Amino acid sequence: MTTETLIWLIPLPPILAFFLIVLFTNKSKALSHTIGVGAAALSWLASMVVFFRAIGVEHLGEHPFESSLNWLPTGDTFLKIGVLIDPVGAAVLFFVSITIFMIFLYSVGYHNFGQPKGDHDVAGLPPHGATVEEHGRKHVVPSIEPMYSRFFAFLGLFAFGMYTLVVSDNLLTLFVGWEIMGLCSYLLIGFWYGKPSARNAAIKAFMTTRVGDVFMLLGIAFLYWATGTLSFREIFTEETLHILGTTMTPIFGLSAAGLIALLLFIGTVGKSAQWPLHVWLPDAMEGPTPVSAMIHAATMVSAGVYAVIRMFPLLTTDFNGHELTTAMSVVAFIGAFTALFAATIAVAQNDIKRVLAYSTISQLGFMIAALGIGAYVAAVFHLITHAFFKALLFLGSGSVIHGMEHGVLHTGNHETDPQNMFNMGGLRNKMPITFWTFLIGGFALSGFPILTAGFWSKDEILADAFGHGHMAVFITLAVAAFMTAFYTMRQITLTFLGEPRTKEAEHAQETPWTMTAPLVVLAFFAVTYGWVGIPEHFPLFGGLVPNWFHEFVGGTLAEHPEALEFNVVPLLTSLFVALGGLFFGWLAYRNVQTPAEDKFQIPVLKNKWYFDEAYDFLFVKPAYWFSETFVSAWMDKGVIDGILHTFGKVTQFLGDIIRNYFDLPVINRFFGDGTADATQWVGRNLRPIQTGRVQQYFMLALVIFIVVGAALYYLLLA
Amino acid sequence: MNEWLYVLLFIVVGLIIPVGAIGVAWIISPKKPNPIKSETYECGIETVGDSWVQFKAQYYIFALVFLVFDVEAVFLFPWAVKLGQLGLYAVIEGIIFILILVAGLVYTWRKGMLEWA
């Protein structure tokens, strides 16, 4: 089994699982989830084999695993599609397969497999628990999700989308995977289609990502028009990049390469929920937690960043190391601004999952900013570490919510929202495993020095920003890092520390092993993965472990980026920022009981800088107005119906004229009655000829014959 | 032309002989006409009714059938003359010809027209 065929086969199991479950096994839940998890395991296994083979190859960058085949005949040449695993691909593949596999496992427990059917559970609404009669005492137990196998089918499709995106060697299949994930996000966010909010959130997510995708498609089309090919290795050759770089486009004086990069970047903005198109991500929390984890940590959003990483050479054409090209400055600005902006909102959120959503947006801001300033390796590093600890945090929040639900079922009053942090508190001794793994995730997110992977990757970015002298970016990123640490600590203290603020919190129980096991695995990676990329000149720990990551991932670029010489300022800032944020967060929230006491509940932040309202006002209302008044009222009824009605009137008018002035007088009277009278007259006059006497007939015939004969004779012969 | 001349002569002579005989008889026989002698001879009894007696239909039928078979014979004579030289097909043609007309005879027979009554 050569590696290439193996790579081709990686995306296959999830799609097979999807079809099997959808078409055949959606009746039996046990069979469906075994197929789902089995497929994820297979893909994970294949990915691991490919990853370890990739590692073993010297200079994978120059000669990566790649195979392509002719797909669409375009005139005399063919549009080729294929698979490509180079160092970046291998790395991304690594974390994607692991997180997906963990999420599959986790969702078995999350959807209460093995629990009895709900009393009055309805497909399309979250399960409300089942009353169980055990040795005399009746108590309510969480019931199994009615649409259990449907969930696994969609997850399978989602995984297929991600895998195709990762392994593809050209923009087209990348875009195909991209769109499939867009679809799955819609399906999964709106999984509980019974809830109206879920439905709206799904539509919102789908529409905003589509806006981004349109521009991305434009970019792809422009690229194909310009270069005639879409596969990366053909585009990133010297002369094509040079051609793209030199041809100028009329828009803002951008070069073709710059313009294409920007268009593709807008796609990423939509997909990874960067500043202008970020509104859909927080609402996406409506979906079940594994979905949120899948979308916001492992696949969906990281796909956006991965696309920019793939397009990095295009972005940085004729970038001379220090002075950013216009495209790069735009990217950097968007990244930095989003990081800061999202962090400010996260601070004011009460829902445990919404906080994490905004933290994801800000962390993605960090990566985009890194790419914007040319820190290629740092961005990839942060992408991978973030995926691990963010998945960990999401799954942790999921098990917390799950525990709270136990409490709600136990107490029986369904008003208390299991997701609101102010109803929790003191869960550390109720759910120890979840607490400790959540703690590691939190510290990794806020960049707890040395120990967590988050610190190394975020430090890399800050060092790069400082090293290359992009002070504005450095400062905004530092402030954002501080606020990240602050709201992480707020979240931990509110949920785990202190005393349980509600009765439900008291009855919360630890979640089963299928949910806690993935947490432990992810925690392990959240810690150990950092040590792979420790820069050499780092004091104390520098030489301990060779900076394998830098060597390995750097190889993908044409010329290997040189390692940065050590500088103490970024190190100090990141230390101060991380520890300071944590301390202040704990300090502020250690004895806060009710949202009223929370000083940071500033309305403007709480309402997400009123962007939802603004968009609603700017886009949604005009769209309605346009379709309502302009199109249907004026265009449809007025113009088109008008024309048709006039046609009707005209034809009727013509019909009348013909009827009255032509049909009646001429046809009916002149021809109709006229012929009748004529024939009658002829008949009457010819009747006497028929005397009944044979001889007279014969004479008449002869007379006529002679007359005609004579006439003919004279006319013709003479 | 000369063979028909002989026929013509035969006819002429054929006429001269009876005319001569009757002429001679007419010349030398006595002529004393009287009404009784010139009455039609009815075995001596008075002539009864008009001599233009109502005619029997059968005569027409026989004349008709004879006419048809006569014309058939006319057709068959050339066929008969050449039958020796021509092959079997001519015989079959002739047989068909005769059969069709014999069918006519059978029809009249079946219709009972040939009875004299």
Next chain:
Amino acid sequence: MTAEQIVFLIVALVTLGSAFMVVTTRNLIHAALWLVATLFGVAVVYALLNAGFLAVVQVVVYIGAIAILFIFAVMLTRKDARDSGPQTHKNWWVGALLAVASYLGLSALVLGWSGSSKAAAGLPSGFDAVGQLGEALTSPNAYVLPFEVASVLLLAALVGAVYVAFNRK
């Protein structure tokens, strides 16, 4: 004027005269007998045209059968033959006029026609009219179909006449 022309003229005169008598005599039996005379004249004309077979057939068929049929028919319808009254209906002159017109027309056509003055070609020696006729009537690519159809025609005439005239039922 050669002998042949004289003979022809005599025969023509006899035939036309008797034909005229056929049409004008009042007594129908006489008309029939005059018809026989005309037919005999026509037979002689055939003899003049060296069509021996036709002459004999004319005598056999016409005089032998058709004339007799006529006489029988006249006998059958004798009761009111009314030989007495005028034998032609009122406007007989129209008929006469038409007859004369057609005669003049036809003869004008004939005289006008270029080929009419052609002389009669000699008969090839050993020419056997009846044999030729026999071959013509029976060989498939000549007149075998009219030969067979003639028998059907006769059958039809026989059946028709018998049915029409004497259907007892």
Next chain:
Amino acid sequence: MNFWNDPLKTAADWLMGVFTGWGMNEVAAQVLIAFLGVLLLITLLMVLDIFLVWIERKVVARFQDRLGPNRVGPFGLIQPFADIVKLLIKEDFTPGGADKVVYNIAPMLSMMSVLILWAIVPLAPVILSVDLNVGLLYLIAAGAIGTLSIIMAGWASNNKFALIGAFRQVAVMVSFEVPMLATLLIPTILSGSMGLNGIVQAQNTWFVFIAPLAALIFLIAAIAELGRAPFDLSEGESELVSGYNIEYAGMKFGMFYAGELLHAFTFGGFWAILFFGGYRFFGLEQVSPFLAVAVMVFKAMIGYWIIMWIKYTMMRIRIDHMLAFNWKFLTPVAFVLLMVVALANALLAGTPTWLYVSGMFLSNVLVAWAAMEVARTVSRREREKVEGPKAVAEAHH
């Protein structure tokens, strides 16, 4: 080329020399010679006719076991002449109301129709008046004229019995002409020509051995055609007072009577020509034309004798039996025979003569036997209908 082997030619040339000598032009002389030839033949016939009257009366007497005329002249030879003189001097009157012209023409026509028959009779290979290649049809044509004369006689004599007698006679003659036509076709098929001389030449084996049934049917039809013997309904004294020649007397009656006798003799001759080889008698005719003529006359006499024989032995048949016999038996048999002969002739064309003759003979016998069988079954069924089945069965065995 002397007188004995081609008398007519030598005489004609001699006469031609005489006439041209007298200054007549060529054509006129030829016509005159022809005229004289015909006149000679017909006078001989009239003399023969008179002699026939005598033969007729002697033979009839012998049949009826009496002597016949022997008073007038030796063996009564002068008797006929006495008859003729009687006819000439008998008053001849035309019945009142008769149609004068037609009444007088009828006897002439009947005599003429018999005389013109002799135009086509081949007396000897060289002695024959006209060798028409449409001979047989000419024979029928002459018959037609005979029929016409009977009708004219019957109609013109303004006599009910004459009219009925005439039309009955015509009906019979007309009916029997159909089988005659059929049987006449057979010699044409066998000989391949309609001319009587052609037929005689083709008769290496007399046609009677090849088609005996045809000869028989021809004889029956001829007798009916003559209106003699079993079919002489017109002379049925008891009913019709001698048919159409009631109103005729004197020489007009003589014409009818003589015509009838000569007609019978002529048909005897034709019968001999068609079926008994005419003047051929195993090569005798080659010796000299006169011998051929003698043979021919001798055969005609035998034919005539047979006709007389039938006349004076058979009794008269009722008219409806006669017509039924013809239409329901004779005509179908004649046509079947015609078909069989044509088929057999075609099938046996190439075979050696002895096979050919026996084959044809057998076919004729077969047809005759089949006809008899059919007749027998039909007649038995008729009798069963009339007398009832039991009686017929007893009568049978």
Next chain:
Amino acid sequence: MVPLSWYLILSAGLFSIGLFGVLTRRNAVAILLGVELMLNSVNVNLAAFWRYGDVTQMAGQVFAIIVFAVAAAEVAVGLALVISVYRKRNTVIADDIDLMKW
């Protein structure tokens, strides 16, 4: 030599006499007589054209014979009709047989 035109004029004359007979005679049988005459004139024409044309072509004679057959058929049926009319309506005068009118 007798030119062809004489025969044609003879047949034309015969034809027109027949025509006159057909057109003027009152008695139905007389009309049929007229028709017979006309048919005979046609036959004369045919024979003349046969004799004066190519003698080996037997079309003329064959046609003449066919005309014989047709004439015979015509007479048979015509007289049968006249006789049946006579038996039913006791008249043979053509003018009396005029039921076939409007």
